[in-house]
Amino acid sequence: MRKEGPMILTVLSALVVLFNNYFFLGQKWGLADPLNNWFQLSWGIALALGFINLTSIHWKYVQRRREGWFYSIVIMVCMYGYLILGLEQTHNGPQFDWIYQNIFTPLMSTIFALVAFFITSAAYRAFRVRTKEATVLLLCALFVMLGRAPIGDAIWGGWSKFVSNWLMGVVNMAGYRGIQLGAAIGGFATALRIMLGLERAHIGGTGTQ
Amino acid sequence: MLMLLAQEAAEQPKPYLGVFSQGSLVDFLVVVILGIFIWVLVSRARTGRKIPEIKKIAGLEAIDEAIGRATEMGRPVTFVPGIMGVDDPMTLAAFGVVSHVSRQCARYDTRFLALECDPLAYAVIEEITRQAYLEEGRPDAFNPDDIRFLSGEQFAYTGAVIDIFEHERPAANIMFGHFYAEAMILAETGSFQGMIQIGGTAETAQLPFFVAACDFALIGEEIYAASAYLSKEPVLYGTVVGQDWMKAIIWVLILAGSIVATVAPKSTFLADLLAK
Numbered sequence: 001m002r003k004e005g006p007m008i009l010t011v012l013s014a015l016v017v018l019f020n021n022y023f024f025l026g027q028k029w030g031l032a033d034p035l036n037n038w039f040q041l042s043w044g045i046a047l048a049l050g051f052i053n054l055t056s057i058h059w060k061y062v063q064r065r066r067e068g069w070f071y072s073i074v075i076m077v078c079m080y081g082y083l084i085l086g087l088e089q090t091h092n093g094p095q096f097d098w099i100y101q102n103i104f105t106p107l108m109s110t111i112f113a114l115v116a117f118f119i120t121s122a123a124y125r126a127f128r129v130r131t132k133e134a135t136v137l138l139l140c141a142l143f144v145m146l147g148r149a150p151i152g153d154a155i156w157g158g159w160s161k162f163v164s165n166w167l168m169g170v171v172n173m174a175g176y177r178g179i180q181l182g183a184a185i186g187g188f189a190t191a192l193r194i195m196l197g198l199e200r201a202h203i204g205g206t207g208t209q
Numbered sequence: 210m211l212m213l214l215a216q217e218a219a220e221q222p223k224p225y226l227g228v229f230s231q232g233s234l235v236d237f238l239v240v241v242i243l244g245i246f247i248w249v250l251v252s253r254a255r256t257g258r259k260i261p262e263i264k265k266i267a268g269l270e271a272i273d274e275a276i277g278r279a280t281e282m283g284r285p286v287t288f289v290p291g292i293m294g295v296d297d298p299m300t301l302a303a304f305g306v307v308s309h310v311s312r313q314c315a316r317y318d319t320r321f322l323a324l325e326c327d328p329l330a331y332a333v334i335e336e337i338t339r340q341a342y343l344e345e346g347r348p349d350a351f352n353p354d355d356i357r358f359l360s361g362e363q364f365a366y367t368g369a370v371i372d373i374f375e376h377e378r379p380a381a382n383i384m385f386g387h388f389y390a391e392a393m394i395l396a397e398t399g400s401f402q403g404m405i406q407i408g409g410t411a412e413t414a415q416l417p418f419f420v421a422a423c424d425f426a427l428i429g430e431e432i433y434a435a436s437a438y439l440s441k442e443p444v445l446y447g448t449v450v451g452q453d454w455m456k457a458i459i460w461v462l463i464l465a466g467s468i469v470a471t472v473a474p475k476s477t478f479l480a481d482l483l484a485k
Contacts, residue, residue: 018240022233023233024222024228024229025228039296042329043328046332050328051358053354053356053357057354067376107364107365108363111364111365111368111394112390114394115393118394118397119393122393122400122418125421126420176413179413179416179428179430181459182429182430183411183413183429185455185456186298186302186411186429186430186432186434186452187299187433188239188240189243189433189455190301192240193448196251198247198444198445199436199445201305201308201337201436202333202337
């Protein structure tokens, strides 16, 4: 019953969501609404588990004086401090909001900005002319870049834009949509495998029946 | 007042064919047809009849090799399941891979680190890993601290994963799931560290990054076939073949669409039919 219970719940939930999505009555009755609420509730409980996991790991780092243990203290102070502030002020509180806007958001933007450097190093490796495929990739990238930058227009007039648009709109789009179609069917099939109980990895175990 | 009520009634969505929500009939038919294909192939597999083979997927073949390398080097294997939750099909597909990887790590006594961004995915992956260690007869080797919830925020999570890559120095990194901008940062950091990296996602915008920075990349639908492929179960193989049959139907529709668009460019018959 340890596995059958969750399996029955999975199948019932999936049937409710399917009925809600495809059938008029399902939408009219709002059948999936309670499920969405339960999902949010489960998420909140799981977040508490995550909180405990983080605390346990970093507390051990501090106790064992592991390299960089000081940062574990910083994490715990920030985590619990922000939690207490949030509980006291709610998410609209002035200090709570100030910290989010002026500390959290710039920190996130800083890490996001790293993408530019990593793209450069990855592009260098990908575009090195070692094989025929890499040469084609390099030439396509060159034409697309020239089509998107003013220098392309200065060299070839409208041609660079035309070639770039053709590569993006025809060659790239064909591949993109092919992958999307395959992925959509794959997603459907995965959902059906779980719904039919053929795949059980999500309830622990081998991932097979 | 009556006019307002009439207007409101007119604005209410109406069922299509008296039963279906507007625009959902074709979606529903796709699910039904796919379900029939899967049922047919699963029945064939269960009665021992032959199932068509599926092609070899190099990235999945390389998973055991990567774990073997980590075992030889005495270094951990990391698993990054993307940043989305359990309501995302890519995360669900990643669970099958987690199960296989954690099982192999338990078998070879290799440290397995799973790094989570979504709290529900964290709870599920912890259960999958615990079960895998139990079924391999090594429950004592399971360390709950190695299944880590790092942060629910995308870039805080990214920073934490980079830190773990640098401090724990894993020999192999397996990334399966739904990734966004963090894909490039994580894959490149792993590449700088000299890990064997296997990346898989159906998020088309991030695929080029995995192709450029990982040793093996699984493209689009391949990640959905992963758990069936790794299980080597004929019944699950059958479900992947069912996907291919469905794709054949879509090829026919694309061909029909191309012919209609060429012969009668103004006709919207096929587009209208599929939008029902």
